[in-house]
Every structure is written in structure tokens, then in C-alpha cells.
Amino acid sequence: MQCNVCEFRCEINEYSRGRCGTYICTGDTIVQDPGLGYLGAYPISIETVPLLHYHPSGKFLQVFSTGCNFQCSGCVARLLASSKPLSHPSLTPSQVVDKALQQECLGVVSTLNEPAANYYLFRDLAVQAKEKGLLAGCSTNCYFTGETLNKLGQLVDFVNVGIKGYSDNSYINCGVPSSAPVFRNISQLFDMGVHVETSVVYSRGNEDDVRKVAEAVSDISPTIPVQVMRFIPFGDAPLELEPSAGEAEKLCTSLRKHVDYVYLFNSPGTDLLNTYCSECGSLLSEREFYGPMGSRPLKPWISYTCNCGKSVPVKGKNATESFNEEGFIGGYRISRAFGMVHAVLTCLGILDDSRLMDIWGEISDTETLMRVYHMIQQPYDYLEFIRLIAEKANVPEKGDELISFIRTRLELVHYLAAENSSHKVYYCMGSPLFALNSDRMENNLVTFSGGVSINKQLQKEGKPGINISPSFINEHNPDTIFISGFLSRPLDEFYGLCRQYGIDADAVKQQRIYAVPPSWDFGSPRWILGLMYIADKLHPGNSGIDLQKEADEFYLQFYGMPFEEATPNRSFHRPSSGPWPRHVMRCIHV
Structure with missing residues (x-):
């Protein structure tokens, strides 16, 4: 029979469930x-x-x-x-x-x-x-x-x-x-x-x-x-x-x-x-x-009519207070939580989408998603997130392997952090005036690396951050600015906005603004590479970190491909855009 729901008009029979499969x-x-x-x-x-x-x-x-x-x-x-x-x-x-x-x-x-x-x-x-x-x-x-x-x-x-x-x-x-x-x-x-x-x-x-x-x-x-x-x-x-x-x-x-x-x-x-x-x-x-x-x-929309007399076509009354979703709950943040689970499973060598969906079904209740949200905000807590997913996937030994790799690098950076506690850092996403929330993983990576996150001074919260004024940056005068690897902006545009907004902090004057590589600071176990990237910038010439070597080791061990073969994208679980090479698919299933 022909399905007439959409313009594809699929033939549905005992052998076909249609294009959407439902x-x-x-x-x-x-x-x-x-x-x-x-x-x-x-x-x-x-x-x-x-x-x-x-x-x-x-x-x-x-x-x-x-x-x-x-x-x-x-x-x-x-x-x-x-x-x-x-x-x-x-x-x-x-x-x-x-x-x-x-x-x-x-x-x-x-x-x-x-x-x-x-x-x-x-x-x-x-x-x-x-x-x-x-x-x-x-x-x-x-x-x-x-x-x-x-x-x-x-x-x-x-x-x-x-x-x-x-x-x-x-x-x-x-x-x-x-x-x-x-x-x-x-x-x-x-x-x-x-x-x-x-x-x-x-x-x-x-x-x-x-x-x-x-x-x-x-x-x-x-x-x-x-x-x-x-x-x-x-x-x-x-x-x-x-x-x-x-x-x-x-x-x-x-x-x-x-x-x-x-x-x-x-x-x-x-x-x-x-x-x-x-x-x-x-x-x-x-x-x-x-x-x-x-x-x-940012505040209730009081009137749909401008002072000039022009009305905006809006249907329905404005609520006096906006509802704020918690953690991953609501909107497309659900898909980001899903992507984070997917990212860990990929590092554990599980590429079967059906297994991913089954595991997602076990952790997608509100209570567990809130637990996951809190787990992924601190470096050592993230290891418990890996352990949770590895247990759900019935591959605890693979989870231990990933945890061990990350823990070893955490100890290295922890040793470096003891040398510096006064380097001020500002972390933003996409624009110098959009500050990441104080409790997010990115700011905690800064603190873990020995830096002082000026974002911790922010009282207001949003998801994933809030708009701020140029004066906040100038008053706290960060030595270094990091731009999120999740949603970034080219450095030439970023410096142009700093000039436009009158931001003259030391980080701008000394050109110490860095765009973290995509998905290296949030959403994927690759944040351990982002942590080392941050530590290397905060301890220039003194970190002893060979980032190229570390990236190669991570990509080879958990993706089955050398880092230089990866063409970056914003995906949490895919280390490279486009189809993965066959040798990668073979290696990652081993």
C-alpha cells in the first residue's frame, strides 16, 4: 500500500516499512x-x-x-x-x-x-x-x-x-x-x-x-x-x-x-x-x-507595540517569568547529552548504533541525565561518567583503559599547576561578550591547570553562559583568553570585536587569545587534550607537554587513526569529518 503522509509516498508492505522506518x-x-x-x-x-x-x-x-x-x-x-x-x-x-x-x-x-x-x-x-x-x-x-x-x-x-x-x-x-x-x-x-x-x-x-x-x-x-x-x-x-x-x-x-x-x-x-x-x-x-x-x-516582553506605533505580530500572552531548563533537560541540549554518550562509546570501540540507542534508553531518565550533567563538569568526576557508560555497555575493561589514559595526564597537569596560581584566564564562546558559566568544565580545566578563572566571579547563570559587558573583562584584566572549541569564532573577527567593544585587557594587548581545537574542551573524552593545550599555554616553555605526540597517542589508541589524518568538525563522537577510512573501522573494532 502507498503511504500518503509525506511526499515520498512510500510503498508499505511486509518487506518495507517506508523511508522513515516507522x-x-x-x-x-x-x-x-x-x-x-x-x-x-x-x-x-x-x-x-x-x-x-x-x-x-x-x-x-x-x-x-x-x-x-x-x-x-x-x-x-x-x-x-x-x-x-x-x-x-x-x-x-x-x-x-x-x-x-x-x-x-x-x-x-x-x-x-x-x-x-x-x-x-x-x-x-x-x-x-x-x-x-x-x-x-x-x-x-x-x-x-x-x-x-x-x-x-x-x-x-x-x-x-x-x-x-x-x-x-x-x-x-x-x-x-x-x-x-x-x-x-x-x-x-x-x-x-x-x-x-x-x-x-x-x-x-x-x-x-x-x-x-x-x-x-x-x-x-x-x-x-x-x-x-x-x-x-x-x-x-x-x-x-x-x-x-x-x-x-x-x-x-x-x-x-x-x-x-x-x-x-x-x-x-x-x-x-x-x-x-x-x-x-x-x-x-x-x-x-x-x-x-x-x-x-533577558526580561519579559512587556508590549508587542513599539513607541512608534508599529505592532509586532505575536500570538499569545507573555509569561511573567521565563522557565529555565535544568542541566541537559529540554531543547536540543538533549542531543548534546546523547552526543556525549556517543563520544565515550566511540572511544570504547562501540560503533553499533543499535547498542548506542539501547544504552541511551538506560540513562535518559531525568534523574540519570542530571547525574551525568554534574559528572561531566569536573575532570576527575568525568572518569565516573566513563565508568558508568562502560558498565552499561558491558565493556568495563575498555572503560578502565580510557580512564587510565586520562588519569595519567591529569596527574601530569596537576604537577604543573602547583607552579602557578595567579595567571588570570577568561573563557568565552564565540564572542568576547559571551562568558561561559562559572561551573562548566572549560573553566574547571583552567583551574585544574593552575590558572585563575575570572568566570568564577560571575553570579548570574545561563546555558551554556551569559552575555556580559566589556567592563567585566577590562576590570578583571585576564592574561589569557580562551575561545571554546564547541562554538568558536576566527581570531581575526575576535580581535576586531575586542577593538569594537573597547576591550583592552592584557590578553588582547599581548595577543594571548587562543581558539581551542574543536571538541577538545567539552563533550568528548578529547577534553584531556584540551586540558594539556590549556596547561601548555599557561606554562609556556615550561610544560614539557608534546601536544602533537599526545594527540597522536590518543587518536591511535581510541580512534585507530593518526591525528594528522583527522579533519576536524564539531562532532563529539567523530574525530574526523566524512566517512572513516576502512583501516580505522577495522582497528576500532579490535
Whole structure:
């Protein structure tokens, strides 16, 4: 039988479950795999979805399942999105609704994986949610058939449509023949009165395509917000495709000639997460970076009307207080926690995705995720995280091998740290004005190396950090500045921003600003290399650390490849972009 949920219209029979792998045929009916349910349900602020013009600061229950009909390179949640139904217990729609009511959420929202892969499950959730007076919505690639969209538009109150680009080629890269159904569906949802916001991926080289997306959205309505997602190669895509934050800011500015509201994500410290009046340019709502694809209001959005009289099209009342998610709970930080588990398993030689999913199922409850969150913030505590995952994977001896490697280097750096306790360090992410939280692993690496982290003076908290003023940096006058290896910015742009903001600390004057290599300071066991990198910079000419040798030993022992063969990306678990060489695959399974 033909499945008519999405435009692929797969044939479902006893031999095929369709492109997304979640549908089966029973008699003359296509149904959802009976084993499919929601793998998690966490309360989030609506800006984490992200949605910026809908019930600002509202608390919603985020849910996700498995399955996706697209195959996008660099996907932020590839395994969660593309895996087949899991064997461990999952939540039913009625359980999700009960949970949303208990936690006093305004509604439910499906994210992380594609709802087209769970259409019947999501349909039941939306119906039950609305029966209980809850709102319902989703993040989607919006590749539904016209007949399905007609039904979906009557069930949902809001959607964030992830657009891959305007050209067919941008969709072909995701294994999809054409972009036309997506823009058709956006127009139809908007006409049906559904609140629509759009997000578009910006990778280096597709600037014209992003502009055409803005033009196409404007043809539907210039009031539809366009969220530009600066491409971060979390998967197998090369680092060269990642545009700098500065390049992304310039592109976003140019889009404002087409649409009224343009926002930039994945760029810590940018002011393009704020809402400005489309008529006079006045600041109306101020936000800061809140993890991958997320944002957080800095204060309640009091009025949707500017002093000049221009109104912003926002649906719903603003909550008086924004809901703040804890640890890894909520939004795309769930996928980061997943990536950290994946990173450890890779170092333990486990590349079987099905084993990864089974282990994730054992630790994805809220209590264990909070334990993991605290484990990964301190060097020695991280060893217990490795031990936990190795035990779940039934390879304790492999865990001991990784722990031993890290512990030996910790002892070396601990010896060095005794020599210096006055070198002041500032740690930021992407922008000099976005400071990493005081309790994060990166700042603890600085302290462990013998430096004094000025970030420890910050009282306010956010995820993963907060916006600060130039005066904070100048007053504390750091000797060295490190830029996070998770989301960074080219040094020439960074120094330019320091000049623009009037930051004249010794680190700037003496050009002691360093960009930590990707995933060497957070998210992966490779942080031990980042620790040695930091220690070497804090003890120049006196550390005795041969970083090239250490990197080679780590990559050979735990990835089966020499360091020089690795082409870096932002992935926690992949030491190199693109397919791994065959000799690597053989070696890592030994």
C-alpha cells in the first residue's frame, strides 16, 4: 500500500516499512509501528523550540520519538531522528498530556525528530492535548502531502518549519527531490491561521539560496519570522562548511530588506537574537544564546507595540517569568547529552548504533541525565561518567583503559599547576561578550591547570553562559583568553570585536587569545587534550607537554587513526569529518 503522509509516498508492505522506518501495513491499513512512543517529555521555554513570536517565555512540554524522512549531513540529532523504534518503555499520548497538565504547561511540542515519521502518534497527541485545553505544535521539515497537511493544519496551533534551502539542490543533498512542497505547505498553514515561524540552515557558499528563501517567505508574508541557523558540523560534514558568526551576521542584516523579522542562532553573543521594530529599528525584546538552536529572553516582553506605533505580530500572552531548563533537560541540549554518550562509546570501540540507542534508553531518565550533567563538569568526576557508560555497555575493561589514559595526564597537569596560581584566564564562546558559566568544565580545566578563572566571579547563570559587558573583562584584566572549541569564532573577527567593544585587557594587548581545537574542551573524552593545550599555554616553555605526540597517542589508541589524518568538525563522537577510512573501522573494532 502507498503511504500518503509525506511526499515520498512510500510503498508499505511486509518487506518495507517506508523511508522513515516507522510504518507497517496491517490488512488494508497503514498504521504506526505499535512499539513507537515518545522517548522523552521535558518542560521547556518556547524560545528553546525555537519560537520567538508565540506565547513568549511560555512553558511547553517537549516530546520526541524516532524516525525521519530526510537524510541531512551534519544533523544535530541524526541518530535520535533516524533510529528505528526502541525496545525500552516509551510514553503514550495520554501519558504525555497528563504530564503536561501536571507540570502546568501551556501545551505540547514535538521536536528533534520529524513528526511526519510519527504522524499517527502525533495526531493522537494533538487531539488529546486540545481536548484538555492544551496547545499543540511541532518542529517539522514540512514535507507532508497536501491531503495530510489539510488534516494537520486543523490539529496544530503552531509550527517551526525547518527549510533546507530554496533550490532543489539544497534538498537533493538531504535525499529529497524538490523544495516545492515545503513552500506550498508553509503558505497553506499560514492561510489556515496556524502560527508559522521558519528556520533556514546557512552553510558557507549557500548565501544566495538563503536570500531566495527569505524572498519566498516574504511572498507568503513578510511578517513570518525567519530564523537563520548558522550551520555547525555536528555530524559528518567538514568544518569548512561552517560560516563564521561574523559572516552570518552580515547575511542576516541583508535579509531584512525582504522580511520584517530575522534572527540568528548558533552564534553566542550576537545581538541578532533580539527583536527590533521593523519600522524604526527600536529594541523591543532582548535575548541571549541558550544552547544549540535555542535562545532565552533577558526580561519579559512587556508590549508587542513599539513607541512608534508599529505592532509586532505575536500570538499569545507573555509569561511573567521565563522557565529555565535544568542541566541537559529540554531543547536540543538533549542531543548534546546523547552526543556525549556517543563520544565515550566511540572511544570504547562501540560503533553499533543499535547498542548506542539501547544504552541511551538506560540513562535518559531525568534523574540519570542530571547525574551525568554534574559528572561531566569536573575532570576527575568525568572518569565516573566513563565508568558508568562502560558498565552499561558491558565493556568495563575498555572503560578502565580510557580512564587510565586520562588519569595519567591529569596527574601530569596537576604537577604543573602547583607552579602557578595567579595567571588570570577568561573563557568565552564565540564572542568576547559571551562568558561561559562559572561551573562548566572549560573553566574547571583552567583551574585544574593552575590558572585563575575570572568566570568564577560571575553570579548570574545561563546555558551554556551569559552575555556580559566589556567592563567585566577590562576590570578583571585576564592574561589569557580562551575561545571554546564547541562554538568558536576566527581570531581575526575576535580581535576586531575586542577593538569594537573597547576591550583592552592584557590578553588582547599581548595577543594571548587562543581558539581551542574543536571538541577538545567539552563533550568528548578529547577534553584531556584540551586540558594539556590549556596547561601548555599557561606554562609556556615550561610544560614539557608534546601536544602533537599526545594527540597522536590518543587518536591511535581510541580512534585507530593518526591525528594528522583527522579533519576536524564539531562532532563529539567523530574525530574526523566524512566517512572513516576502512583501516580505522577495522582497528576500532579490535
